[in-house]
Amino acid sequence: MDYRAEMMHRFTADEVAEIDAALRACGERDIPEITRETFPLPGFGPRIQALRDQLLDGRGVVLMRGFPRERYSADEMARIYIGLGVHFGIPTAQSWQGQLLGSVIDIADVVEKVRGYNAGGHMNFHIDGSACDIVALMCLRAAKSGGASRIVSVAALHNALLATRPDLVEVLYRGFYHRNHEMDALHSLFPAQSDHRLPFLSQRDGRITCLASGCIRYAVQYGGVDMTPLEVEAYDTWQRMAQSEEFFLDMNFEEGDIQFLNNRSVMHARTDYEDHPEVSRRRHLLRLWLRVPEWPAREPNQIFMNEVDCRHWQEKNRRPFMDLPSRYLAELTAAQERRIREAAVLRPDATAGSYASAGAWMRARAAAGPAS
Numbered sequence: 001m002d003y004r005a006e007m008m009h010r011f012t013a014d015e016v017a018e019i020d021a022a023l024r025a026c027g028e029r030d031i032p033e034i035t036r037e038t039f040p041l042p043g044f045g046p047r048i049q050a051l052r053d054q055l056l057d058g059r060g061v062v063l064m065r066g067f068p069r070e071r072y073s074a075d076e077m078a079r080i081y082i083g084l085g086v087h088f089g090i091p092t093a094q095s096w097q098g099q100l101l102g103s104v105i106d107i108a109d110v111v112e113k114v115r116g117y118n119a120g121g122h123m124n125f126h127i128d129g130s131a132c133d134i135v136a137l138m139c140l141r142a143a144k145s146g147g148a149s150r151i152v153s154v155a156a157l158h159n160a161l162l163a164t165r166p167d168l169v170e171v172l173y174r175g176f177y178h179r180n181h182e183m184d185a186l187h188s189l190f191p192a193q194s195d196h197r198l199p200f201l202s203q204r205d206g207r208i209t210c211l212a213s214g215c216i217r218y219a220v221q222y223g224g225v226d227m228t229p230l231e232v233e234a235y236d237t238w239q240r241m242a243q244s245e246e247f248f249l250d251m252n253f254e255e256g257d258i259q260f261l262n263n264r265s266v267m268h269a270r271t272d273y274e275d276h277p278e279v280s281r282r283r284h285l286l287r288l289w290l291r292v293p294e295w296p297a298r299e300p301n302q303i304f305m306n307e308v309d310c311r312h313w314q315e316k317n318r319r320p321f322m323d324l325p326s327r328y329l330a331e332l333t334a335a336q337e338r339r340i341r342e343a344a345v346l347r348p349d350a351t352a353g354s355y356a357s358a359g360a361w362m363r364a365r366a367a368a369g370p371a372s
Contacts, residue, residue, distance in 0.1 A: 003251055007059050011066040015044045023080055028323050031082055031100045039083030048087040056295055060262040069256030074140055074325035081138045089134050089290030093310040096187035098318030102287035103328050110336045123270040125242040128210045128263055129305040132289035139253035143283035146273030148250040148299055152242045154210040154265045171234040172179040175199040178215035178304040179223040188309050193223045202299045211263040211302050279332045
């Protein structure tokens with residue numbers, strides 16, 4: 001399958017001009033203030049509705065390409081991204097911090113206890129939680145090398161496994177216990193861990209949906225859940241099949257690309273990549289979680305992270321303009337510089353130049369412990 005022919009929308013000159021006019025009309029609004037009304041797309045908006053239909057009833061993937069990234073600042077690109085996103089669905093908070101616009105960037109050497117999207121390297125196949133119907137990614141800055149988006153069809157995996165190991169499919173329909181990430185759990189209105197199994201796979205009206213969330217791993221690591229050998233085999237077999245060239249498709253991100261995925265029926269992963277040491281130069285994607293009320297509802301027993309918590313996080317913890325890239329990167333750069341200074345004081349004989357990256361240097365300092 002060639003995604004350039006079957007899953008791609010290339011921006012036309014007229015669409016770029018309409019988006020640019022909407023950006024000027026939008027002005028310096030904060031992210032929650034950007035709506036269909038404040039970011040009007042009278043010509044392109046109906047086309048977006050057709051693209052959204054493809055996510056539900058077509059390939060489940062749309063990649064928008066050809067937007068002139070070089071003409072716009074990072075903050076302008078963020079507002080354009082939100083402006084397009086609100087024509088697909090309703091943005092929802094992505095963590096206890098309440099951000100509507102997530103930054104997918106490696107900050108594991110700068111911030112403690114990060115979730116997977118803020119750690120670098122390869123990622124296994126997953127679904128981004130049950131709070132959203134569409135997950136979207138915009139490429140602000142590409143990696144030094146690597147970092148392709150890898151996608152796979154849930155239905156294709158389901159049908160292939162059903163034909164060979166129906167006993168494992170039965171295990172996946174029964175599902176697994178889930179547990180929130182530590183900080184999300186701390187700020188949640190609900191218990192940290194589910195009191196019942198959530199179906200990994202579910203089917204309704206001919207639609208097969210998946211809940212392959214990292215919350216399964218947290219329940220095992222921190223919640224004391226023991227998986228049976230058959231459950232481990234079912235989960236590992238599913239991931240192994242997804243990693244097979246027979247099923248997955250890689251999409252290489254160009255700067256300015258925007259990828260929209262059906263977060264129920266398409267799993268996504270990330271290939272390994274080489275990055276820059278400075279936070280300000282690292283691979284940086286912007287992420288949106290979008291709810292689509294017009295779509296058929298997800299099965300109630302397949303929802304763990306829910307709309308109530310997301311709304312609570314946004315109302316309680318979100319700071320104005322916090323998720324704009326300029327402010328986010330400025331805060332991270334300052335934190336990185338502060339940690340490097342602190343490490344130099346603890347171990348003055350070590351220098352950042354002796355390591356491949358600032359992140360490697362920080363990890364080496366942490367492993368060595370304080371100087372005697």
